[in-house]
Structure formats: structure tokens, C-alpha cells
Amino acid sequence: MTVLDPSLPAILGGRPAWPAGPPDWPRFEQNVVDTLIQAAHDGSWGKYHGPHVARLTDLLAAAHDCPYVHLCCSGTAAVELALRGLHVGPGDEVVMGAYDFKGNFQDVLALGAMPVLVDVCAANATLDPARLPPALGPRTKAIIVSHLHGGIADMPEIVRIANTQGVPVIEDAAQMPGARVCGKIAGTWGDAGILSFGGSKLVTAGRGGAVLTARADIAQRIKLHVQRGNDAYPLSEIQAAAIGAQWPPLNEFNQRRAATACELAAALKWLGLVAFQNRPGDSQPGYYKLGLYYEREAFGGLPRETFAAAMRTEGVALDAGFRALHATHSSRRFRRASGLEHATRAGETVLTLHHPVLLAGPQAVAAVVEAVAKIARCAGAIQAQATEC
Numbered sequence: 001m002t003v004l005d006p007s008l009p010a011i012l013g014g015r016p017a018w019p020a021g022p023p024d025w026p027r028f029e030q031n032v033v034d035t036l037i038q039a040a041h042d043g044s045w046g047k048y049h050g051p052h053v054a055r056l057t058d059l060l061a062a063a064h065d066c067p068y069v070h071l072c073c074s075g076t077a078a079v080e081l082a083l084r085g086l087h088v089g090p091g092d093e094v095v096m097g098a099y100d101f102k103g104n105f106q107d108v109l110a111l112g113a114m115p116v117l118v119d120v121c122a123a124n125a126t127l128d129p130a131r132l133p134p135a136l137g138p139r140t141k142a143i144i145v146s147h148l149h150g151g152i153a154d155m156p157e158i159v160r161i162a163n164t165q166g167v168p169v170i171e172d173a174a175q176m177p178g179a180r181v182c183g184k185i186a187g188t189w190g191d192a193g194i195l196s197f198g199g200s201k202l203v204t205a206g207r208g209g210a211v212l213t214a215r216a217d218i219a220q221r222i223k224l225h226v227q228r229g230n231d232a233y234p235l236s237e238i239q240a241a242a243i244g245a246q247w248p249p250l251n252e253f254n255q256r257r258a259a260t261a262c263e264l265a266a267a268l269k270w271l272g273l274v275a276f277q278n279r280p281g282d283s284q285p286g287y288y289k290l291g292l293y294y295e296r297e298a299f300g301g302l303p304r305e306t307f308a309a310a311m312r313t314e315g316v317a318l319d320a321g322f323r324a325l326h327a328t329h330s331s332r333r334f335r336r337a338s339g340l341e342h343a344t345r346a347g348e349t350v351l352t353l354h355h356p357v358l359l360a361g362p363q364a365v366a367a368v369v370e371a372v373a374k375i376a377r378c379a380g381a382i383q384a385q386a387t388e389c
């Protein structure tokens with residue numbers, strides 16, 4: 001019988017750095033359960049119209065200091081509705097980063113419009129404002145900007161450039177609910193902002209989304225689109241109840257996640273994983289994921305996917321990031337407004353650490369660092385095993 005060395009990486013038969021793995025999501029939260037039980041008792045769970053949607057609408061409006069909040073069935077639908085609110089249709093162009101959530105690209109196509117891809121910042125894969133001016137033209141109807149993997153987009157500069165051209169901005173804060181972006185809450189910088197309450201997100205009802213806007217014309221156009229005797233893209237009462245219970249503690253959770261992300265970033269940069277960076281300035285990022293650039297040379301040339309698989313075997317929830325939009329769609333589907341080298345690099349090298357890891361605190365930091373160090377030490381053997389199979 002061969003006795004394996006427990007200090008080996010788990011993928012080579014050693015002991016996992018974090019045998020229990022990251023906590024499940026959503027977590028058990030007593031106040032969410034209490035709210036749902038209350039809704040079950042009073043019958044509001046099963047009604048078309050009850051108190052919860054109206055209450056959540058008011059709560060989000062107050063939290064964002066924003067007059068119009070439109071709740072809907074997903075973040076993807078929220079982006080579509082925001083585009084519709086801006087009258088985007090066939091023949092129009094919508095500018096976005098070439099590294100972004102795929103659904104945003106598809107929302108633009110679904111409206112018959114053309115995505116125009118611009119390059120992203122090298123430091124955090126969010127839309128690079130310096131690449132914006134040449135992308136804007138007479139057909140540009142909107143710019144979609146997403147905060148991604150703890151990376152904050154440069155909203156002041158993006159909005160400034162957009163305003164000089166009279167182009168509206170949609171701020172996608174699906175990954176950063178409640179975050180502070182250069183002195184304002186995420187989702188309130190543009191003409192419209194969106195949130196997601198999807199099943200893995202920081203505030204979840206399994207499904208759900210919201211559009212935030214201060215423009216009455218956008219709010220009105222969205223309302224007209226969804227009202228077909230009934231709301232065609234609804235958020236239900238029971239979903240709204242669950243979301244409402246999660247909003248008050250969000251800020252504290254965001255702070256805890258950010259503190260762990262900061263510690264991890266400091267420890268991992270010496271090991272070949274460089275965390276997404278933000279320029280300072282009255283910001284408090286939200287961490288749906290922590291984005292990390294994978295430096296393959298630091299791991300003996302081990303492919304990113306093999307590294308991520310080895311990390312998951314250690315119990316650390318780590319995945320490859322998005323694929324760059326221009327690398328996965330036919331060039332007939334979009335227009336390219338600039339070189340896209342930083343987006344290409346992000347699509348090839350970004351790893352994302354899932355947020356439940358960040359709430360586990362010092363234990364998580366120790367486990368992640370141990371796992372990375374083990375894998376780095378045995379990268380050659382992992383690669384040999386991977387090529388054998």
C-alpha cells in the first residue's frame with residue numbers, strides 16, 4: 001500500500017488545505033427565515049400584490065437616494081429594461097468593455113442593436129475611459145459599465161466623457177450592491193443603474209433584479225413595456241420579502257469581505273496572483289468575487305484551468321473569470337472600437353474567488369495561502385499528472 005504524503009496538494013492525494021470548503025451560499029440568516037415564516041403565515045407569500053414589493057421599492061429608493069426603483073425578475077432583464085428605457089433598438093450602438101458579463105452583450109443583441117467593444121483597464125478589467133472617446137459616434141445610444149470582481153470602474157471619468165457627447169450611461173452594479181464608488185453608492189452614477197438578486201449574488205432571492213433611475217422618462221418607458229395587464233418581468237412578493245431582510249446587514253458584510261480581500265491580496269501577490277486594484281478615493285468595493293490575475297510563470301507554466309481545478313480540490317472556490325466577448329462571439333456580432341489587448345489578457349488570465357470564502361475570515365486567508373503555496377511547489381507533478389490523464 002502506498003502511503004501518500006499529506007503535505008502534497010489534494011489533487012495529488014494530499015490533505016486538502018480546507019477540508020470543509022467554503023460555507024454554503026446563501027448562509028443561514030435568522031432574520032431572513034423569520035421574514036419568510038411571517039410571509040408564510042400572513043398569506044402575503046402567495047399574492048400578486050402585497051406589502052413586500054412596495055416596501056423593498058421604498059427601501060432601495062431610500063438607500064440609493066433615487067426616485068425610481070423598478071423591481072424585476074433578473075439582473076439580465078434589468079439591463080434589457082434599462083436599454084429599453086433609453087430607447088435602444090435596431091441600428092443603434094451600445095458601447096461596453098470587451099471583458100464583461102456575457103448577458104449584457106446578449107441583451108444588446110436581443111434589442112437588435114450592435115455592441116461596440118472597447119478595451120478595459122489593465123489593473124482591474126473594467127471599462128477604460130481613455131478608450132471611450134473614439135468609440136462614441138452618431139449611432140451610440142448608451143454605454144454599459146460594469147463593476148467586476150471587486151474592480152471599481154472609473155465612473156467619474158466615464159460619466160464626464162459620456163456627458164460631453166450626450167450619451168447616457170447604464171451602471172451595472174450586479175456584483176457590487178451597496179458598495180461605495182467614489183463617494184456615491186454603486187448604481188447611482190449613470191442615467192440608470194442595475195442590481196441583481198440572482199442565486200449566487202451578495203443579496204439573493206434565487207432570482208431577481210432592479211433598475212434604478214432618477215429619470216422619469218426612463219422609469220415611464222420601462223413601466224409601459226412591462227405592463228401587459230400584468231407585470232411581464234415581475235419580482236414576486238416572497239422574493240421581495242427575502243431581499244428586504246438582507247439589505248440592512250449588507251454594509252457590514254461588505255466591510256468584512258473587503259477586509260479579507262485586502263489581506264488576501266497582500267499575501268497572494270508574492271505567490272503569483274495579483275488582485276484587481278482600485279484607485280483610492282472614497283470607495284468601498286463590494287466583492288461578489290475577488291478577481292486575481294494568474295501569473296502562469298509563477299506556477300511552472302501550469303495552465304490556469306488546471307490551477308483552478310487543483311484549488312477547488314483543496315476546498316477553495318476558485319474559477320476562471322469571464323471569457324473576453326470578442327474571443328467568444330463572431331466578429332459580425334460586434335464592432336471593435338480599439339485594440340483589446342487588456343481584455344484579451346483578462347479573458348485568458350483572470351481567476352475569481354467566490355465571495356463566501358471572504359466571509360470566513362482569517363481561516364480562509366490561511367487556507368487559500370496554504371493551498372496556493374502547495375500547488376506552486378508541486379506544479380510540475382500536477383502538470384505531469386494532468387497530461388497523463
Ligand SMILES: *Cc1c(COP(=O)(O)O)cnc(C)c1O
Pocket residue numbers: 073074075076077101103104146147172174175196197198207208209
Ligand atoms: C450576475 C450579473 C448580471 C445578471 O444578473 P442575473 O440576475 O443573474 O440575470 C449582470 N451583470 C453582472 C456583472 C453580473 O455579475
